[in-house]
Amino acid sequence: DADVTQTPRNRITKTGKRIMLECSQTKGHDRMYWYRQDPGLGLQLIYYSFDVKDINKGEISDGYSVSRQAQAKFSLSLESAIPNQTALYFCATSERTSGSAEQFFGPGTRLTVL
Amino acid sequence: AQSVTQLGSHVSVSEGALVLLRCNYSSSVPPYLFWYVQYPNQGLQLLLKYTTGATLVKGINGFEAEFKKSETSFHLTKPSAHMSDAAEYFCAVIRVYSGAGSYQLTFGKGTKLSVIP
Numbered sequence: 001d002a003d004v005t006q007t008p009r010n011r012i013t014k015t016g017k018r019i020m021l022e023c024s025q026t027k028g029h030d031r032m033y034w035y036r037q038d039p040g041l042g043l044q045l046i047y048y049s050f051d052v053k054d055i056n057k058g059e060i061s062d063g064y065s066v067s068r069q070a071q072a073k074f075s076l077s078l079e080s081a082i083p084n085q086t087a088l089y090f091c092a093t094s095e096r097t098s099g100s101a102e103q104f105f106g107p108g109t110r111l112t113v114l
Numbered sequence: 115a116q117s118v119t120q121l122g123s124h125v126s127v128s129e130g131a132l133v134l135l136r137c138n139y140s141s142s143v144p145p146y147l148f149w150y151v152q153y154p155n156q157g158l159q160l161l162l163k164y165t166t167g168a169t170l171v172k173g174i175n176g177f178e179a180e181f182k183k184s185e186t187s188f189h190l191t192k193p194s195a196h197m198s199d200a201a202e203y204f205c206a207v208i209r210v211y212s213g214a215g216s217y218q219l220t221f222g223k224g225t226k227l228s229v230i231p
Contacts, residue, residue, distance in 0.1 A: 040223055042204060042223040043221040052131075090158070105158040
């Protein structure tokens with residue numbers, strides 16, 4: 001079984017709809033992250049969480065919110081989706097160690113907002 | 115602030131040829147540097163990383179990278195390309211936010227590698 005799972009893998013929605021992307025991990029890591037990937041732009045950090053009570057905004061948090069329901073679960077919400085939020089979204093985890101800690105990525109959720 | 119520049123959004127090599135993917139970074143402190151690979155329809159996985167010590171770092175699948183502080187570079191190489199190496203490659207550097215333990219990755223824009231039979 002995969003260590004970092006994301007649901008759904010693909011989602012098509014309409015402008016104005018609320019949508020939630022979910023991430024679960026079995027690695028036992030404290031830290032979890034949400035990234036957005038757009039072609040030619042690399043990955044940009046949306047939100048990150050160092051533990052259940054510690055949630056922080058990343059580079060591009062406007063229009064997004066998150067919830068850390070448990071150590072193993074970290075959800076990303078789009079309260080009112082808009083077309084420029086069409087992208088590939090990745091969840092990642094890492095250990096609570098130094099900055100050299102590797103991040104482990106989920107398989108991604110492809111979101112299309114019409 | 116840390117940043118990463120990957121030279122070339124697309125690189126094509128023949129099977130068996132040398133692979134060279136370029137990455138330059140800017141950092142006000144000694145950096146931690148990473149190369150990640152993304153195969154089609156998959157998430158990213160770590161190829162290799164440089165933290166301290168030996169400047170030539172070996173990773174998975176025959177890849178290696180050399181940290182050159184004087185050139186602020188961390189180029190990725192492989193002596194002989196295989197068809198299975200076709201993927202997108204991302205260089206990344208640690209960004210240090212305020213507060214202890216606040217380490218975040220800053221990614222380059224990626225280089226898509228094509229391998230020609």
